[in-house]
Amino acid sequence: MNVYSITDKRRKRANANRGHGNGRRRRIFRHPPALGGCDVAFIARGKQLDAIRQRGLKVESTLGDLELPALRATDDPADIGPVDLVLFSVKLWDTDAAAKAIAPLVGRDTAVLSLQNGVRKDDILRDVLGEGAVIGGVCYIAAQIAEAGVIRHSGTMQKVVFGEYDGARSRRSEAFLDACRRAGIDAEISADIRRTTWEKFVFLVGLSGATTCMRKSIGPIRENLQTRAFLRDTMAEVVAVGLAQGVHLAEDFADNRLAFCDSLPATMTSSMHNDLERGSRLEVDGLSGDVVDRGRAAGVPTPVNRAIHDILILHAAGLAQT
Numbered sequence: 001m002n003v004y005s006i007t008d009k010r011r012k013r014a015n016a017n018r019g020h021g022n023g024r025r026r027r028i029f030r031h032p033p034a035l036g037g038c039d040v041a042f043i044a045r046g047k048q049l050d051a052i053r054q055r056g057l058k059v060e061s062t063l064g065d066l067e068l069p070a071l072r073a074t075d076d077p078a079d080i081g082p083v084d085l086v087l088f089s090v091k092l093w094d095t096d097a098a099a100k101a102i103a104p105l106v107g108r109d110t111a112v113l114s115l116q117n118g119v120r121k122d123d124i125l126r127d128v129l130g131e132g133a134v135i136g137g138v139c140y141i142a143a144q145i146a147e148a149g150v151i152r153h154s155g156t157m158q159k160v161v162f163g164e165y166d167g168a169r170s171r172r173s174e175a176f177l178d179a180c181r182r183a184g185i186d187a188e189i190s191a192d193i194r195r196t197t198w199e200k201f202v203f204l205v206g207l208s209g210a211t212t213c214m215r216k217s218i219g220p221i222r223e224n225l226q227t228r229a230f231l232r233d234t235m236a237e238v239v240a241v242g243l244a245q246g247v248h249l250a251e252d253f254a255d256n257r258l259a260f261c262d263s264l265p266a267t268m269t270s271s272m273h274n275d276l277e278r279g280s281r282l283e284v285d286g287l288s289g290d291v292v293d294r295g296r297a298a299g300v301p302t303p304v305n306r307a308i309h310d311i312l313i314l315h316a317a318g319l320a321q322t
Contacts, residue, residue: 051149061153082107136193137162219266279319
């Protein structure tokens with residue numbers, strides 16, 4: 001797990017943004033917050049921690065490569081103490097354990113902003129850390145670990161959207177927006193972060209399910225009539241489930257996301273597809289599996305997502321556990 005700590009040097013008291021993650025899309029934004037006048041620290045483990053301590057962090061990107069040779073890193077959140085913002089981005093199956101582990105980072109005014117996949121992430125965080133600590137958020141980026149301490153960003157997409165669940169433009173969300181802008185990160189505050197999170201969920205479930213089941217990038221999938229229909233139907237089921245749960249999604253939002261898929265580089269794929277190719281664990285339970293569970297509870301049929309979940313379930317644990 002990796003945790004980022006960002007301290008705004010312009011303020012008298014320490015402002016630390018810790019990002020808790022496994023080191024995939026979470027560290028890729030072209031200008032990390034460290035370049036926006038903030039101190040950044042990481043909580044990591046294993047090879048990632050060793051690499052960050054020894055060599056820092058390198059990002060390979062079509063937007064321009066970046067090297068950060070000197071970074072603060074530890075495997076113990078207590079070494080850092082209470083902070084202003086935790087950027088939380090572990091894999092979904094680690095959410096509960098990681099939320100408990102970051103307790104030393106969370107003070108009375110700390111905000112925890114999850115950039116994880118899925119829609120159940122913040123429910124888990126609220127259960128562990130309390131309602132007031134959690135800010136909703138999503139990020140849009142395609143990246144993977146090339147090797148320990150090296151992140152490869154593909155394409156040009158790199159955006160973060162976040163906001164309070166009550167829709168207010170709070171001081172802490174405005175402060176983070178300011179830090180992102182100083183760092184050159186494309187960021188915005190959402191007035192309806194629940195809807196924003198579901199909008200990404202619609203796209204992500206479709207992209208991850210189709211590319212992983214078919215072992216292909218988005219290009220061939222969107223060009224073939226049958227696989228294009230499969231992709232659209234996957235997303236349409238997510239929209240139907242979201243609407244049944246009271247999320248303010250447009251009824252034709254699946255078509256909107258299909259058109260968005262047409263604008264993506266043909267070589268773009270999903271992190272879950274990359275995980276499958278590496279023999280790593282898959283987040284399918286928190287993506288198509290979650291759609292199936294929610295659809296069953298709401299009385300909404302989800303046959304395509306059930307097929308995705310059923311097809312991939314034997315790979316979900318990764319090669320080391322199969």
